[in-house]
Amino acid sequence: xxxxxxxxxxxxxxxxxxxxxxxxxxxxxxxxxxxxxxxxxxxxxxxxxxxxxxxxxxxxxxxxxxxxxxxxxxxxxxxxxxxxxxxxxxxxxxxxxxxxxxxxxxxxxxxxxxxxxxx
Amino acid sequence: xxxxxxxxxxxxxxxxxxxxxxxxxxxxxxxxxxxxxxxxxxxxxxxxxxxxxxxxxxxxxxxxxxxxxxxxxxxxxxxxxxxxxxxxxxxxxxxxxxxxxxxxxxxxxxxxxxxxxxxxxxxxxxxxxxxxxxxxxxxxxxxxxxxxxxxxxxxxxxxxxxxxxxxxxxxxxxxxxxxxxxxxxxxxxxxxxxxxxxxxxxxxxxxxxxxxxxxxxxxxxxxxxxxxxxxxxxxxxxxxxxxxxxxxxxxxxxxxxxxxxxxxxxxxxxxxxxxxxxxxxxxxxxxxxxxxxxxxxxxxxxxxxxxxxxxxxxxxxxxxxxxxxxxxxxxxxxxxxxxxxxxxxxxxxxxxxxxxxxxxxxxxxxxxxxxxxxxxxxxxxxxxxxx
Numbered sequence: 001x002x003x004x005x006x007x008x009x010x011x012x013x014x015x016x017x018x019x020x021x022x023x024x025x026x027x028x029x030x031x032x033x034x035x036x037x038x039x040x041x042x043x044x045x046x047x048x049x050x051x052x053x054x055x056x057x058x059x060x061x062x063x064x065x066x067x068x069x070x071x072x073x074x075x076x077x078x079x080x081x082x083x084x085x086x087x088x089x090x091x092x093x094x095x096x097x098x099x100x101x102x103x104x105x106x107x108x109x110x111x112x113x114x115x116x117x118x119x
Numbered sequence: 120x121x122x123x124x125x126x127x128x129x130x131x132x133x134x135x136x137x138x139x140x141x142x143x144x145x146x147x148x149x150x151x152x153x154x155x156x157x158x159x160x161x162x163x164x165x166x167x168x169x170x171x172x173x174x175x176x177x178x179x180x181x182x183x184x185x186x187x188x189x190x191x192x193x194x195x196x197x198x199x200x201x202x203x204x205x206x207x208x209x210x211x212x213x214x215x216x217x218x219x220x221x222x223x224x225x226x227x228x229x230x231x232x233x234x235x236x237x238x239x240x241x242x243x244x245x246x247x248x249x250x251x252x253x254x255x256x257x258x259x260x261x262x263x264x265x266x267x268x269x270x271x272x273x274x275x276x277x278x279x280x281x282x283x284x285x286x287x288x289x290x291x292x293x294x295x296x297x298x299x300x301x302x303x304x305x306x307x308x309x310x311x312x313x314x315x316x317x318x319x320x321x322x323x324x325x326x327x328x329x330x331x332x333x334x335x336x337x338x339x340x341x342x343x344x345x346x347x348x349x350x351x352x353x354x355x356x357x358x359x360x361x362x363x364x365x366x367x368x369x370x371x372x373x374x375x376x377x378x379x380x381x382x383x384x385x386x387x388x389x390x391x392x393x394x395x396x397x398x399x400x401x402x403x404x405x406x407x408x409x410x411x412x413x414x415x416x417x418x419x420x421x422x423x424x425x426x427x428x429x430x431x432x433x434x435x436x437x438x439x440x441x442x443x444x445x446x447x448x449x450x451x452x453x454x455x456x457x458x459x460x461x462x463x464x465x466x467x468x469x470x471x472x473x474x475x476x477x478x479x480x481x482x483x484x485x486x487x488x489x490x491x492x493x494x495x496x497x498x499x500x501x502x503x504x505x506x
Contacts, residue, residue, distance in 0.1 A: 035443065056501070057501060061444075
């Protein structure tokens with residue numbers, strides 16, 4: 001599998017893994033294609049993401065993209081976080097093989113799902 | 120880094136004896152076996168010897184061995200070769216849902232051309248019921264193709280019983296023996312097969328060479344036309360070096376069959392019982408079926424197979440998975456699906472396949488590293504709750 005060093009690093013040493021006890025935005029999404037599951041916990045205040053954690057059951061690309069996206073949105077305002085695309089996440093990790101592109105959808109979907117109750 | 124290879128149902132390393140036998144062929148004994156001069160005759164006698172070595176491994180006659188480019192070609196030649204010669208008699212083939220893609224996709228291709236294919240179900244342990252084969256036979260059935268041993272879960276089919284049914288019904292019987300040859304005793308006469316596929320690189324031989332056993336008296340339309348090599352069954356100048364390597368590998372496999380089988384069983388049992396002791400919530404596929412001594416397919420709850428494979432690879436251990444996440448098609452393995460596993464269960468599958476060169480240390484290293492990997496991935500799962 002042609003994964004970048006960066007992706008493998010995020011897979012082996014995921015940042016922001018775990019749960020967030022004082023989260024006020026939580027979502028779980030599943031990938032209907034391959035069965036991967038991601039849950040995200042966000043702490044949101046004043047239109048901004050103060051903190052974020054994730055848990056993912058899935059392949060190395062799913063775990064790495066989950067971790068990267070979760071780390072990336074900390075400090076972002078909600079518009080910025082919602083605007084993150086799967087391509088952006090994949091590119092930041094050195095690209096994904098075509099058959100793995102759907103993995104990075106999980107993270108962008110989870111972020112949008114968690115923020116759906118916020119204006 | 121320490122590297123351990125446990126993916127031998129994919130391919131195996133060549134034994135040093137095999138490469139030693141092959142090397143002189145490239146520049147010294149390089150003749151074309153069809154030539155009548157000294158060089159040609161030298162090549163021909165090397166082919167004859169290899170043919171004998173391969174035939175002995177499966178208890179065939181040397182004249183019943185057709186050398187081809189590998190298991191896939193052997194399967195294609197068997198199925199298409201019979202289909203072409205028998206289509207006037209009928210256009211129905213019986214096969215199973217867990218065949219290798221070489222058989223599966225060949226039958227699907229024939230289906231598109233108007234053939235009717237019966238895809239037999241298998242049990243939860245990955246076994247075809249011979250009575251299902253009997254019931255599926257129709258007046259227009261011309262071929263039964265059931266693999267001897269499954270490449271993913273290792274289940275060994277009741278080929279002898281199916282062979283008797285096929286013989287009684289006077290239907291041609293092909294078995295894909297790519298995974299069984301050299302790992303368990305194979306006697307094509309006892310099995311009553313008309314056609315049997317084998318491959319060199321699964322038994323420490325070179326890639327690019329295999330053989331199809333064609334029982335004496337079987338008419339087969341060749342896939343490859345040309346100079347009429349291999350008794351008109353497979354034209355093309357013989358891959359002498361590859362075939363000589365195959366012969367050596369077959370000879371060594373035959374000599375070591377009993378001791379190696381016992382040793383691999385020991386290693387596999389050590390692996391499976393060790394994993395069971397150290398990792399909760401794992402399941403062994405085809406556990407109750409007669410199974411290849413070298414194959415162990417496990418399912419790990421709350422972890423994903425591709426992630427397990429990559430984690431093991433980063434620790435130097437090479438294995439494979441039937442998880443959708445590792446395949447380009449994003450479908451879980453058709454074999455795991457056929458034995459009744461849900462996509463979710465197949466998600467966590469991991470296949471270990473040993474070879475004659477593996478050691479106890481290899482197994483113990485897996486037992487040392489895998490529990491931590493599974494624990495780490497489970498901790499990352501939103502659905503995992505520690506027992």
